[in-house]
Amino acid sequence: MKTLPELLKQISHGVYVISVCDGELSNAFTAAWVMQVSFSPLLLAFSISPMHRTYKLLGRSGECAINVLKQDQTALALHFSSSNLNKMTDHEWQFAKTKSPILSESSAYFDCKVKQTITTGDHVLVVCEVIDAGYLEQGKPMLYCETGDMDGSSQFFK
Amino acid sequence: MKTLPELLKQISHGVYVISVCDGELSNAFTAAWVMQVSFSPLLLAFSISPMHRTYKLLGRSGECAINVLKQDQTALALHFSSSNLNKMTDHEWQFAKTKSPILSESSAYFDCKVKQTITTGDHVLVVCEVIDAGYLEQGKPMLYCETGDMDGSSQFFK
Numbered sequence: 001m002k003t004l005p006e007l008l009k010q011i012s013h014g015v016y017v018i019s020v021c022d023g024e025l026s027n028a029f030t031a032a033w034v035m036q037v038s039f040s041p042l043l044l045a046f047s048i049s050p051m052h053r054t055y056k057l058l059g060r061s062g063e064c065a066i067n068v069l070k071q072d073q074t075a076l077a078l079h080f081s082s083s084n085l086n087k088m089t090d091h092e093w094q095f096a097k098t099k100s101p102i103l104s105e106s107s108a109y110f111d112c113k114v115k116q117t118i119t120t121g122d123h124v125l126v127v128c129e130v131i132d133a134g135y136l137e138q139g140k141p142m143l144y145c146e147t148g149d150m151d152g153s154s155q156f157f158k
Numbered sequence: 159m160k161t162l163p164e165l166l167k168q169i170s171h172g173v174y175v176i177s178v179c180d181g182e183l184s185n186a187f188t189a190a191w192v193m194q195v196s197f198s199p200l201l202l203a204f205s206i207s208p209m210h211r212t213y214k215l216l217g218r219s220g221e222c223a224i225n226v227l228k229q230d231q232t233a234l235a236l237h238f239s240s241s242n243l244n245k246m247t248d249h250e251w252q253f254a255k256t257k258s259p260i261l262s263e264s265s266a267y268f269d270c271k272v273k274q275t276i277t278t279g280d281h282v283l284v285v286c287e288v289i290d291a292g293y294l295e296q297g298k299p300m301l302y303c304e305t306g307d308m309d310g311s312s313q314f315f316k
Contacts, residue, residue: 002266002293004200010226010266011194011202012299014170035193036169037205038279042162044169045203045283047195068168108160108168118276120285121196125203127278135160141170141303 013144015069017080018046019093019101020054022061026088026101027054030081032144033123034066042130044110047123053083055124062114063098064128067106070139074147076105097132107139171302173227175238176204177251177259178212180219184246184259185212188239190302191281192224200288202268205281211241213282220272221256222286225264228297232305234263255290265297 019028033047044066048055058064069077080087093101096111103109112128119125177186191205202224206213216222227235238245251259254269261267270286277283 004291007266007268007291007293008194010172010293010299011192011268012170012172012301013193014168033193033195034169035171035191035203035205036166037191037283038281041279043279045193045205045278047193047203108165110165110169116276116278118274118283118285120203120274121199121201123196125195125276125283125285127276127283133162133165135165135168141168143170143301145299 009145015077015142015144015147016046017067017069017076017103017106018048018054018064019067019103020057020061020064021099021101022057025057027057028080028087028101028103029054030077037127043115043127044112044130045125045127047120047125049122050124058114058126061099063100064112064114065096065098065100065102066110066112066128067103068108069142070107070137071142071146072139073105073142077142077147096134104136107137107141108135109133167303173235173300173302173305174204175225175227175234175261175264176206176212176222177225177261178215178219178222179257179259180215183215185215186238186245186259186261187212188235195285201273201285202270202288203283203285205278205283207280208282216272216284219257221258222270222272223254223256223258223260224268224270224286225261226266227300228265228295229300229304230297231263231300235300235305254292262294265295265299266293267291
């Protein structure tokens with residue numbers, strides 16, 4: 001008999017670092033709930049907890065970068081899932097068309113402008129238009145189902 | 159240099175059959191754009207083209223099942239991506255808490271009630287509450303990035 005958190009691992013998600021910059025403030029968080037939602041215009045959507053510090057920053061900047069993590073980057077995923085105030089230091093960032101920071105260690109990035117935000121349950125769904133995208137480092141994308149209970153998400157099922 | 163369709167394969171999606179029943183009418187289609195969007199209530203979201211016959215049916219029924227395909231089920235994915243009028247015959251279906259048909263060959267199913275629909279670009283995002291879920295057949299979920307250009311999606315990038 002499978003538990004609900006085990007069953008949900010049948011829904012395939014990758015692992016990403018979503019990064020935002022507003023003036024001198026920047027932040028980033030690890031996300032798994034990311035998908036494409038439209039071909040033309042090219043739209044991606046992600047789901048974010050409104051409790052995240054990055055959520056407020058995103059509301060002000062209206063822009064973000066979705067950075068794809070590779071299979072060997074579990075430490076990076078853990079780092080950006082922490083609530084540490086200085087997560088951005090000790091990592092190399094690039095800047096593309098929008099002002100969002102792009103994580104140089106990621107395999108690929110999608111530089112985005114926020115188009116819609118919709119409250120869905122305990123999260124907010126953010127729909128973004130892809131303004132620019134690029135390939136940075138060779139590697140297979142990390143799959144969320146391979147991370148075990150890295151983020152402790154099994155505790156969130158009521 | 160990677161093309162945009164190649165870059166988008168860095169966003170991890172699974173492959174699913176989404177099935178709907180309204181009275182004596184039923185239909186199903188192959189989808190890749192599915193993700194979790196909330197823990198409590200447990201919500202999944204998928205993106206559907208409003209041109210799909212299943213979309214109209216979904217508008218009337220307000221319910222659907224999201225069936226997870228396994229790695230060896232490429233033929234099944236192709237079958238349900240066709241516009242054939244008789245896709246539902248020759249397959250075994252089960253019925254769970256809602257009236258949505260559940261594909262017996264899939265590895266797991268999520269029996270859902272539609273909560274929100276939001277137009278996002280050329281698709282409609284459907285947010286569903288999971289009413290019931292179950293595990294059917296052992297197997298690793300199929301990944302969309304492993305299907306090549308099975309669905310001919312590279313033509314949709316303008």
